[in-house]
Amino acid sequence: MTTSGSTAVGSTLGNWMATRRSGHCSPAQGVEQRIRFAFLGRVSTHGYQDPESSLAWQLHSAQELIGNQGVIVARYFDVGCSRRVALWSRPEAGRLLRDLERDDRGFDAIVVGEADRAFCGRQLVQLGPLLARSGVQIWLPETLGPVDLDDPAHVALVLWLGSKARREVERARFRTTAAMREQVHLQGRFQGGRPPFGYRLVDAGPHPNSVHAAWGRRLRRLEPDPVTGPWVTWMFQRRLDGWTLSRISRELNSAGVPCPAGADPDRNRHRTGGGWILRTVASILENPRYTGWEVWNRQGGDHETGDDGSGETEAKRHWNPAADWVMSRKQAHPALVSQEDFVAAQETRVKPEHGGKKPRTYLLTGLVVCGLCGRRMAAHWGRSRPAYRCRHGHSSAKRRDRDTDRIRNLYAREDMIINIVRDEVPGMATATASEVAAELRRRDVMITVDRETVTITVPQGSPGYSTAGQVALPGL
Structure with a gap:
């Protein structure tokens, strides 16, 4: 638990201002009656937002809400967590919920700087039984104080806030994906992530948005990697020669060619990099970006909402049909294989029909x-x-x-x-x-x-x- 201490003033003027804000009260006046608060906050991302400033304004909002009625003695602040992630699944929010059930938790109430910084959907309503069992209230700026989940008006307000937070996420996702779709199609813009094996990222000029360009942001594009790029071309050539995926994989391993995780371990920390496998070779041979055209949305995610109405979702990855792919209207980067050779390589993957015989059936698979x-x-x-x-x-x-x-x-x-x-x-x-x-x-x-x-x-x-x-x- 992170305990918040008193703010260091460090100057005569600062001491005078602190006295003016407190109404000339003695610092010790009424300390025994003040409520001990645990602050709960969140920032969605680390790279695109400033966690320090986000924490500061949320703390300021929470402090204004409680005024002289209490003091924040603990902070639980999650960085890089979507509001739709279950409270128990967030590192700091989950720690707060575990501390709620401790007798020595050290706080009497929870305060939030803004409702949608902490909750989404029905998350707060579903937290009610745990709060009641622990004898702890939650304070929100939107309710001007503690939330009373026995009050129908407060429940209705909390549900509306949760619904609004969920709608904000959906609108942001729609606008972002729509913009990315047009950027790929019209500009062939690289949309981030790991570059495909065989390519590296290079500078592509200033950002087209003048404000972002003024901040120094620049675009990036794909360029063939001089070390790994020729091996991608080699794979397509061998496939067109009739080699199986197994044979290609064996030759790569025998030649000591690093697999994608071995060639770029910093971007593949979730993989072991132990060597080439059939699925890795197949995924390279199936990737149309090696033709020099930018292709986006080959893989998508369905954000499925649970049946409990909490607003929490689980993203499930899947491969989209080719009709849903977005392709640039012109070549976006140098090709490692021609379009004709790429299409020919796909046709070699057609499964044999066994001379028109019935499909092979295995009755005891898994047993x-x-x-x-x-x-x-x-x-x-x-x-x-x-x-x-x-x-x-x-x-x-x-x-x-x-x-x-x-x-x-x-x-x-x-x-x-x-x-x-x-x-x-x-x-x-x-x-x-x-x-x-x-x-x-x-x-x-x-x-x-x-x-x-x-x-x-x-x-x-x-x-x-x-x-x-x-x-x-x-x-x-």
Whole structure:
């Protein structure tokens, strides 16, 4: 808990002004009757706002509200938190809620400098039971003092304030995304974030807004990185040569080419940078920005609001369909691959249709476990029939070390597993393969396979069984 001390005056004039503000009262007058307040505040961002000045004006507003009735003894101020984030999920607000339930919390009430600096939607109303249990009130400037959640007028006002705060967020998001859309389409402007692997950021001139330009803000654009850029071109060439993603990944790892997280660790702190994987190569080959055209909104986020009406949302990322992408009307940066080669590379990703045969179906996906390493066995088409394979952690993106005493891959045919289950699991003798799989999932049965045995594990309380158990059967 951060305790606020008395303001250091430091001058005769400052002492005189402090005396004038306090009405010539003795500093000790009425100290025993003053309420101890905990201040709750928030600033949305760190890079685009000044947390120090935001804290100052919110504290000033809170101090004006409480006047001589109390003193702020603790501060809980979140930096970089949206108002739509749940109170418990904010570092400082969450700490305040935990302190509320402590007997030695050291404050009697909570004061806020502005309602939407702390709450959104129904957050404050839903906080009511905890406040009542703790015997603590919240003071808002909008209510000119403590909030009475038993007063219908106060509840209506608080709900209106929460709704207004939520609407402000929605309007800001709409205006921002609409402006970004036009900037990409009309100007090909880089909209921030990590540059794609193979590019680096360079200066693109002064900001088009004269005020921002006067402050020294400048635009940035993409330029091919002399070290990583040629490798992107190489990937597209190899893909057009018919190489698989696995082969491309293995060659990159063998050549010691740093993966995106390894080449730019400061911008990829959420990744390990351990090497190339198939998904990384695929994402590069799928990115149309390598053609030199700026493309935005390939990935979006749905801000889903909870059913409780609190106004709190959860952003879920997803890939948008190509119809929703925004592309610049002219080339925005140097290309690493031609448009024709990029489109040709996408066509090589079309899945084979297996000569017009039916799609391959795997009935036991997720139910079969490797008895040698404990991993779930992956679906694998072998000898014209569905089967399951475990590579014991080996990745196609890395070359196999011939000198290492590596465990051989484990294979298990699906039809043989199903026949064993028919013989050993009650009620399965005449069931079709699809019925066997559906029943295994309903009963939550797990099948463990090794080179000699098949173990069927039935969990406690599974339908059709009174107790849990394991049956070890001859191997496949």
